[in-house]
Amino acid sequence: MKIEETYIKDLVIVEPTVFGDERGYFFESxxxxxxxxxxINIEFVQDNQSFSKKGTLRGLHYQNPPFAQTKLVRVLEGEIIDVAVDLRKDSPTxxxxFSVLLSAENKKQLLxxxxxxxxxxxxxxxxxxxxxCDQFYNKASEGGIKYDDPSLNIDWGMNLEEAIVSEKDQILPFIENCNSLF
Structure with a gap:
């Protein structure tokens, strides 16, 4: 297993060591x-799984302290553009x-x-x-940023006018008006 640093401090890509042969493959995720x-000293307490069809866009979500979550994200089937936005007000970033292609094929994970x-x-x-996740879900602490915030300039790999987005995510504020406590 190896870690690939990103240009944002503490945001890393995890690449497992994959053992393959004629039967298939095995790796420790x-x-x-x-x-x-x-x-990376994290105690995970909850696993979440979602299934989505092409064109689905989920996010951008977070939980405020004291229920803030670290997430280790991976794809079991298919491929996604995975995105993280730094909300730490004292951070230079x-x-x-940051976005990365995660897929069942490349087996990369984003921490x-x-x-x-x-x-x-x-x-x-x-x-x-x-x-x-290293923290349980807490509805009262959830927050979000609108996926098409022009200040973030995120390339989601799709036409946003055709994206399938929940009503909840469509009304999230831009980053300048979000209720982040970081």
Whole structure:
């Protein structure tokens, strides 16, 4: 297992070591020992899974402290553009977005720390996404940023006019008006 740093501090891509042969493949998607060895000391408490069809856009979501979540995101089937936005007001990359292609094929994972908004778009026919969280879901602490905030300039890999977006996500504020407590 190896870590690929991004240009945003603490936001990393995790690449598992994949063992393949004529039967298929095997890899550890998470190992507390290996994460600890890499300096990532997180205790995950909840797993979430979603299934979406092509054109679905979910996000950008976060939970405020004390229920802020670190997420380890991976794709079980299909492919997505995974996006994280730095909401840490004292960070030099505050308001910057990072995106990466996650797929069942490349097996990459994105570790999204507390202090970030997260979302993804489905660019394959369907996608199953799973993510581990280090904090339980708490409705009262949830917040979000509108996916098409022009200051973020996110390339979701699709025509946003055709995106399938929940009513809740369509009315989220732009980052300048969000209720982030980071």
């Amino acid at each position: 998470y190992s507390k020992t290996k994460f600890d060895d890499l300096g 505050y308001g910057k977005a 999204v720390p507390q202090g970030f908004a997260h979302g993804f778009s489905v660019i394959s026919e369907t996608a199953s996404v799973m993510y581990k």
